[in-house]
Amino acid sequence: MLVALAANPRIRRLVRETVGGLPRQFWWLWVSTLVNKLGAFVITFLSLYLTTERGYSASYAGLVASLFGLGSAVAAVGAGVLADRIGRRPTLVAAQLGTAASTAVLGFVDGQVAIAVVAFLVGLCNNATRPATSAIIADLVPAEDRVRAYSLNFWAINIGFGLSAAVAGVIATQGYLTLFxxxxxxxxxxxxxxxxxxxxxxxxxxxxxEKTGDGPAIGLGTVFRDGPFMAVVGLNLLLALVFQQSSTTLPVDMGAAGITATEYGLVIGLNGLLIVILQIPLTRWVEGRSRTGLLIASCLLTGWGFGLAALAGSSAWLFALSVAVWTVGEVLSTPTMMGLVAELSPAQARGRYQGVYSLSWSLALFLGPGVGGVVLQYFGAGVLWGACGVCGTVAAFGHVALARRTRSTAVTDRATEVTVPATEPAKAPADA
Structure with a gap:
């Protein structure tokens, strides 16, 4: 059957259009990402390791998770600067070597303070790879193919995470040190x-x-003063806070509703399965469509996908429907946002821009569990999931306003060019 599918001209054309035309170096990066995520056992099982294997409290495990997130936040900005100053490759290699060393040490270290410090270092080194990786893709891949490239990279991440999560439980029975x-x-x-x-x-x-303002002379202050870009970062932070509930408050709410651990595993596993199945077809489908429209749809699907959890009650099937809806939003959002960030980033400052964008995810990792937990505890699940829907709606309207502002700026720039000779080509609207 597989041979027949491979011989089908339509299938061959679809595969060629999906993976063809990308630089060979991109595929080596893709392979390294897949291998890395196939072995990403520690992040998934760290809290379980601390509470069951080491006997620490749930609150201490939460503190360690927050310190891991804090390290990620520091790395997001610092690694972005390094990627622009010393280069993408040395930053990425150093970050991976640091991650390997700190992860191994975490498997041996003992004592609450020592574990907390090393967990911070793991978060610091682990997230330092993100700005450099994103910048390399933007450097290697032409603008018209970047969304496809980021989508394929996101696909590799989820294939790796899905398989590693399935295998890690079996490996852990032989001892957690093996995982590390x-x-x-x-x-x-x-x-x-x-x-x-x-x-x-x-x-x-x-x-x-230095005279034109292009290149490494663009500092972090310039990035943070870039209004349209920081608006994108802020909107992504809002959506990232919603996504963080999937691994924190969602299992708590499902457990309180009488959903078993096995059922929760099957429901949340649907997220990775759907990403693997839908990522490539949806990537083909979105080509040539309005980026703003895709971002609006992704925000609404994400926000109100989580909002559906308010109606689930004790039904695992309705929780699964909720996961399916917000997963489609995630598939649409991630590569589209990455392509937008790459377009907004000056070539000589892509590391800094990607780092600040990555900061929104790190802040969500640091803030999301605490904020969601407080809302769930004091206001209830209905308010929490309704608030997720509101956040998604606000983010959608934010993208509408950003697109209008971008188009208005572009029209003003073109009007200026009519009366004043331009010294360089006009920039296309961000929603082109």
């Missing part, structure tokens, strides 16, 4: 692949860069 060491080994392999196969992609600074 295998995670470190997979990350070390990725560092070697990047070092050997991925060239430095940072654009060469032109001699006039």
């Amino acid at each position: 060491l295998l995670d470190a080994l997979s990350t070390l392999i990725c560092a070697v692949v990047i070092f050997i196969r991925i060239p430095e992609t940072r654009p060469v600074q032109p001699p006039t860069a």
Whole structure:
């Protein structure tokens, strides 16, 4: 059957249009991402390890998770700066080597303070890979193919996470130390692949860069003063806070509703399964469509997908429907947002821009569990899931306003060019 499918001209054309035309170096990066996520055992099982294997309290496990998120937030900005200053490849290789070393140490270290410090370092090194990876993709892949490239990279991440989560439980029965060491080994392999196969992609600074404002002279202050870009970051933070509820308040609410741990595993596993199945077809479907329309749809699907949980009661099937809806929103949102960020980022400052964008996810990882937990405890599940719907709606309206502002700015720029000779080509609207 597989041979027949491979021989089908339509299938071959679909595969060629989906994966064809991308640089060879991108595929080496894709392979390294897949291998890394296939071995990403520790993040998934860290809280369970601390409470069951080490006997620490749930509150201490939550503190360690927050410190991991804090390390991720620091790395988001710091690694972005390094990717622009010293290069994408050395930043990525150093981050992966640091992740491998700190993950291995975390498997041996004992004592609450020591574990907390090392967990912070794991979060710091682990998230330092994100700005450099995103910048490499933006450097390597032409603008018209970036959404497809980011989508394929997101696909690799979810395939890896899905398989690692399924296998990690079996490996953990042989001892949690094995998980830590295998995670470190997979990350070390990725560092070697990047070092050997991925060239430095940072654009060469032109001699006039300092005068024109292009290049590394663009500092973090410039990034934070970039109004349209920071609006995108703020809208993504709002949506990321909603996504964080899937691993924190959602299992708590489902448990309170009488959903068993097995049923929860099947329901939340639907997220990874649907991403693997839908990511490529939906990526093909979105090509040529309005980016603003896709972002609006993704915000509404995400927000009100979580909002459906308010109606689930004790039905695992309705919880599964909720997961299915917000998963479609996630599939639409992630590569589309990454493509938008790459477009808004000056070539010489892509590391900084990707780092600040990554900061929104790190802040959500740090703030989301606490905020969601407080709302669930003091106001109830209905208010929590309704608030998720409101956040999604606000984010959708935010993208509408941002698109209107961008179009208005573009019209003003074109009007100025009619009366004043332009010194450089006009920039296309962000929603082009």
